[in-house]
Amino acid sequence: MDENARSEEWWERQAARQVEWWTKRMEGQEEENLRQYNLMYGGLIGIGVILVQPFLTVDASTLSLPAKICVIAFSLAIPLLAALMVLNRQETYRRRPTRSIFARVARESGLGLGFVGMVAGFWHIMPLAGVAVLVGGILGLTVYVVGFQRVEEEDAQAAAGPAGPAGPPSP
Numbered sequence: 001m002d003e004n005a006r007s008e009e010w011w012e013r014q015a016a017r018q019v020e021w022w023t024k025r026m027e028g029q030e031e032e033n034l035r036q037y038n039l040m041y042g043g044l045i046g047i048g049v050i051l052v053q054p055f056l057t058v059d060a061s062t063l064s065l066p067a068k069i070c071v072i073a074f075s076l077a078i079p080l081l082a083a084l085m086v087l088n089r090q091e092t093y094r095r096r097p098t099r100s101i102f103a104r105v106a107r108e109s110g111l112g113l114g115f116v117g118m119v120a121g122f123w124h125i126m127p128l129a130g131v132a133v134l135v136g137g138i139l140g141l142t143v144y145v146v147g148f149q150r151v152e153e154e155d156a157q158a159a160a161g162p163a164g165p166a167g168p169p170s171p
Contacts, residue, residue, distance in 0.1 A: 021159070030097055037107065038088045041081040044114030048074035048081075051121035066124035073117030080110035 052074050055067060063071070084107055091097050115137060123130025 031092070031095060034088055034092050034097060038085060038092075040111060041085045041088065044111065044118070045078055045081050045085075047118055048078050048114060051118065064124055066120045066130065069120035070117045070124060073113045073120060077110050077113035077117055080106055081114060084110055 052071055055063060055071050060068070060071075084103075087098065087103060119130050119134050119137070122133045
């Protein structure tokens, strides 16, 4: 019975260490996510300003469908992304992201509209360029996801050490 109690205590200590390790790891990841979101928001705002600028002096009735989509998508995305940048500053100051569903929907909408506007803007310039941006965006997202997973796996292995945690006390 005494052996079982020691083994159970050991497993409880191991579980507590794992919870502490994952909590610290996720806190750092949340701060990194805030930095990455700010980079995406600013990049899409900049791209939007550049792509929409030539359409400011053109009669709207003469715009092609991709040009109209570009203008409309960025007219929605730019204010959303700007508001998200301001919110991001508050989140960075407080060192934690908001848990608001409204903010999450705004983030996904702003990023999505920015991407749609970018594809439509390049499509207006040349359809092949629009397809290239679409394919490049999908490939870029894939590279990010695969690379992120690999970096996290390697970091977790490095943090565990070469031998890993020792087993429970032997009887």
